[in-house]
Amino acid sequence: MTPILEIENVSKRFTKKLDAAGKIAARLGANIREETVHAVDNVSMSIMPGEVLGLVGESGCGKSTLGRVVAGIHPPSAGQLHLDGTPINDLSAQDKRRANLDIQMIFQDPSSSLNPRMRVEDIISEAPRMHKMVSGASETSDFVDDLMRKVGLDPVMKRRYPHQFSGGQRQRIGIARALAVKPRFLVCDEAIAALDVSIQAQVINLFADLREDLGLTYLFISHDLSVVQHITDRVAIMYLGRIVEIAPTDDIFSTPRHPYTRALLDQVPRLDQRKQDFTPIRGEIPSPLDPPTGCHFHPRCPHATDLCRQNAPQLSTVLSGHMASCHHLETLGV
Amino acid sequence: MTEILKVTGLCTHFFTRAGVVKAVDGVDISLNRGEVLGLVGESGSGKSITGFSIMNLIDAPGRMTGGRISFKGRDLSQLSETAWQDLRGNRIAMIFQDPMMTLNPVLRIDVQMIEAIQAHEKVSRTTARERARDTLGMVGIPAPDERLKAYPHQLSGGMRQRVAIAIAFLNKPDLIIADEPTTALDVTIQSQIIHEAQKLTRQTGTAMIWISHDLAVVAGIADQISVMYAGRIVEHGPTDYVIDNPRHPYTYGLLGSVPSANKRGARLFQIDGMAPNMLALPRGCAFGPRCDRAVDVCAAAPGMSQSCTQKFRCHNPVPEAVKVAK
Numbered sequence: 001m002t003p004i005l006e007i008e009n010v011s012k013r014f015t016k017k018l019d020a021a022g023k024i025a026a027r028l029g030a031n032i033r034e035e036t037v038h039a040v041d042n043v044s045m046s047i048m049p050g051e052v053l054g055l056v057g058e059s060g061c062g063k064s065t066l067g068r069v070v071a072g073i074h075p076p077s078a079g080q081l082h083l084d085g086t087p088i089n090d091l092s093a094q095d096k097r098r099a100n101l102d103i104q105m106i107f108q109d110p111s112s113s114l115n116p117r118m119r120v121e122d123i124i125s126e127a128p129r130m131h132k133m134v135s136g137a138s139e140t141s142d143f144v145d146d147l148m149r150k151v152g153l154d155p156v157m158k159r160r161y162p163h164q165f166s167g168g169q170r171q172r173i174g175i176a177r178a179l180a181v182k183p184r185f186l187v188c189d190e191a192i193a194a195l196d197v198s199i200q201a202q203v204i205n206l207f208a209d210l211r212e213d214l215g216l217t218y219l220f221i222s223h224d225l226s227v228v229q230h231i232t233d234r235v236a237i238m239y240l241g242r243i244v245e246i247a248p249t250d251d252i253f254s255t256p257r258h259p260y261t262r263a264l265l266d267q268v269p270r271l272d273q274r275k276q277d278f279t280p281i282r283g284e285i286p287s288p289l290d291p292p293t294g295c296h297f298h299p300r301c302p303h304a305t306d307l308c309r310q311n312a313p314q315l316s317t318v319l320s321g322h323m324a325s326c327h328h329l330e331t332l333g334v
Numbered sequence: 335m336t337e338i339l340k341v342t343g344l345c346t347h348f349f350t351r352a353g354v355v356k357a358v359d360g361v362d363i364s365l366n367r368g369e370v371l372g373l374v375g376e377s378g379s380g381k382s383i384t385g386f387s388i389m390n391l392i393d394a395p396g397r398m399t400g401g402r403i404s405f406k407g408r409d410l411s412q413l414s415e416t417a418w419q420d421l422r423g424n425r426i427a428m429i430f431q432d433p434m435m436t437l438n439p440v441l442r443i444d445v446q447m448i449e450a451i452q453a454h455e456k457v458s459r460t461t462a463r464e465r466a467r468d469t470l471g472m473v474g475i476p477a478p479d480e481r482l483k484a485y486p487h488q489l490s491g492g493m494r495q496r497v498a499i500a501i502a503f504l505n506k507p508d509l510i511i512a513d514e515p516t517t518a519l520d521v522t523i524q525s526q527i528i529h530e531a532q533k534l535t536r537q538t539g540t541a542m543i544w545i546s547h548d549l550a551v552v553a554g555i556a557d558q559i560s561v562m563y564a565g566r567i568v569e570h571g572p573t574d575y576v577i578d579n580p581r582h583p584y585t586y587g588l589l590g591s592v593p594s595a596n597k598r599g600a601r602l603f604q605i606d607g608m609a610p611n612m613l614a615l616p617r618g619c620a621f622g623p624r625c626d627r628a629v630d631v632c633a634a635a636p637g638m639s640q641s642c643t644q645k646f647r648c649h650n651p652v653p654e655a656v657k658v659a660k
Contacts, residue, residue: 058520166608196376197547198605201591205601223521226550230593230602249598267525269550271577271592281522284492 002085003046004185004217005070005103010079012040012065037288039065041241042079049184052211052218054232054249056225056264058285062241064189067221071105071187101131104178108190110170114162120173121158124148128180143180150213151176152206168199175206179214187219192227204231225268229253234321237261240288240296243315247322257324259332260297295327303328337407338508338541339365339388344401346380346387355612357383357396359565365509368539370532372556372573374549374588378609380565381545385511388543389428390418406508424454427502431514433494436501437486443470443497444482450504469500473530492523499531506538513545528555549588553577561585564610564620571644580658581644581651583627589658619649627652 016035018026026032039062047053057063068074070081072088081088083099091099107113114123121144128134134143145155151172162170171191178186188207192200204227210216222228228235229249236246237260245258256262263281283300286292294311298304307327315325326332341363348355358380365371375381387398390410403410405426413421422428430436438446447466448459457465463482470478473496486494495515502510512531516524532555535542546552552559552573559576561569561584569582580586590603607624610616616623618633625632631649638645641654 058522168608196609197549197588198376198591199608201593201602201604202606204593205604208599208601225521226593230598264521267521269521269525269528269548269554271550271553271589271594281526284490284523285520 001048003082004049004051004084006046006082006085007066007070008044008080008082010040010043010066010069010076010081011038012062012069012074013038013077035289038241038291039288040069040076043238043241043243044079045236045243045246047185047217047219049217050211050215051234052220052232054228054235055219055221055238056223056228056235057238058223060240060285060288061238062288063221063238066238067105067187067189067219070219071103072100073105097131101127101181102183103185103187104181104183105187105189106171106174106178106191109194110167110174111162113174114170114177116162119159119161120144120148120153120165123162123173124158124176124180127177131181133181147176147180150179150210152202166199168195168202171195171199171203172206175203175210179210183216185217185219187221189221190223191220193222193224200227207231225265226270237264240285240291242296242312242325244297244326245322245324246315247319247324251319251322257318257322257329257332258297258326259301259303261324263300295325303332336367337364338367338369338405339363339543340402340404341388342402344384344387344403345399346383346392346396347399348396350395350613353613356565356615357612358387360401361562361565361567362570363388363543363560365541365543367508367541368535369558370535370542370544370556372552372559373543373545373562374547374552374559375562376547376609378612379562381562382513384562385428385513385543385545388511389422389426391428420454423450423507424505425507426509426511427505427507429495429498429502429510429512429515431517433491433498434486436498437494439486441485442482443484443486443489447482447497447501447504450501454505465504466500469504470497472503472534473497473500474526475500492519492526495519495523495527496530499527499534503534503538503540507540509541509543510535511543511545514547515544516551517546517548524551531555549577549592561588564612564615566620566647568621568648569644569646575643578657579643579654581641581646581654582621582648583625583650583652584621585646586652586656586658619647 014037018034022032043066055063069076088099124144124147125140134140144158148155148158153169153172192203195203220232232249234248235252236243239260245261256265281300292299293309295308295313298308313325313327315323317323318329341361344358344361346358348357361384373381386392388403392398444463444466448462451462451465467478467482470481475481475496516527544552544555556573559573560567563584569576569585580589587603587605593602605624610620618635622628622632627650629650636647636649638647
């Protein structure tokens with residue numbers, strides 16, 4: 001089976017250009033350089049049709065940037081994306097447009113990603129009208145009704161504005177908008193993080209239903225490990241722009257191999273863990289402007305050696321489908 | 335056990351142009367020395383306003399309209415503003431969700447910490463500075479001497495929150511109210527902060543009210559849990575009982591909707607509908623319209639019932655034998 005989406009050696013760098021004063025100062029010998037953030041650093045992975053891949057990491061690790069690259073919002077600085085085995089850049093203009101529609105994104109904050117001056121029906125129908133997927137008032141109206149029902153909203157409310165809805169309902173509008181162009185692949189960037197607990201469960205169930213009904217594939221970006229464990233088939237753990245471990249969900253939660261994954265899993269608050277004394281992981285995620293040499297995780301890793309300080313480890317297969325990047329996988333054991 | 339805080343029938347209402355919002359409507363809290371109470375609820379349930387009311391930080395159009403707050407046996411309702419200033423930051427301290435909001439961006443950390451000490455105690459600058467440094471060390475800040483000289487913007491979010499916690503602990507208060515202190519932080523930082531807070535309450539005997547929307551976090555730190563819904567405490571009891579054997583359908587639903595390892599891939603239990611409009615609360619039990627156990631009597635507001643383990647406000651509680659699937 002060909003993967004629906006293949007990410008091949010994708011990097012994304014952001015450079016802060018010097019302003020005029022900075023350029024002059026640099027010319028005069030001041031110690032000012034252009035600053036580059038390696039938000040995503042040589043990431044490769046593939047996603048099969050119908051799969052839910054979780055992308056997990058702390059804030060600032062580059063998971064949202066990778067999501068945006070996948071959704072076509074940022075062009076990658078290096079590397080390519082393949083859709084159904086063909087590089088997206090090699091597609092004809094027409095196919096490329098279709099490819100862009102195939103991958104849609106759902107954002108974290110539904111109130112800032114919906115235009116407050118547009119009615120819900122216009123928000124949902126704008127893209128399909130532009131792409132001539134629907135035409136005529138009655139067809140558009142039926143189309144919007146149908147989508148709203150699909151995401152659990154009452155079509156009676158389609159003449160309303162976003163501010164007249166609650167947070168959970170707004171997120172449903174965002175989902176309906178993404179679904180309007182009949183995508184096959186959804187990038188959900190912290191799509192439930194801003195919602196209340198009882199509403200979260202409603203939206204998680206909706207994602208599961210849509211996956212079954214429409215055969216969708218998801219890239220599910222989240223920092224919430226218990227949600228990721230619930231909804232995904234496979235999980236990729238990201239640290240400072242690199243993937244440190246990727247494995248089927250059951251494997252990663254039962255036998256994590258990378259020290260960072262292990263630390264992360266220990267820290268997740270769980271209902272069945274009460275008042276226990278755990279020793280938290282040391283320190284914080286370093287600045288991506290000035291990442292540590294070698295393995296990015298070594299300053300916080302209890303097992304770090306000189307090798308880790310000098311050489312960056314590569315992702316290597318530990319079991320079929322389970323890859324981790326650490327120099328000490330053998331010695332650390334399972 | 336000495337009782338530090340006793341709140342009975344606390345009511346805080348907001349008199350807005352659109353009507354009266356009963357943000358807190360008859361809340362009871364009792365807290366002993368060194369105890370941690372988890373106050374759980376969704377946004378708009380009144381949990382933060384409860385915290386602000388205890389600190390007497392309610393602004394117009396809000397007003398405490400009823401109830402009694404007694405702190406170490408002293409009634410707080412009659413206190414003058416000067417007496418409050420003496421109390422706040424000294425005997426009762428607060429930690430807020432966003433440390434950027436509580437720290438002054440134009441003052442160095444040491445200035446802010448020394449100010450907090452000298453406001454309540456006659457000590458020399460050097461002694462105050464030493465105490466500030468020691469407290470920073472206690473909350474797990476590496477190289478506290480250098481951090482003292484930093485401005486808030488030079489620290490990361492997790493560090494800033496630690497500084498805010500250090501300031502709260504500076505005068506060894508009897509009570510700390512922590513309002514969603516880890517919500518804006520990453521999981522690894524969150525567990526570090528919970529770890530430090532737990533250690534400090536144990537060391538100093540400070541009682542704490544930990545306000546959060548995250549049941550899993552609260553389960554990890556609290557001795558007792560109060561669950562709030564629409565301005566009222568709907569269930570209260572020791573953590574183990576509330577988490578393992580909730581009696582109120584709302585608590586039961588909340589716990590069921592938290593994803594966990596054993597429910598993987600299965601449909602999550604969901605509470606339908608959304609939190610009620612506080613201006614137009616449903617008659618009777620506020621949770622009634624969303625409740626799948628609602629019966630006819632729910633049209634009348636339920637009182638607090640008491641079982642041998644916990645208290646709950648429900649006419650048709652979840653039977654004791656029914657446990658939450660985890």
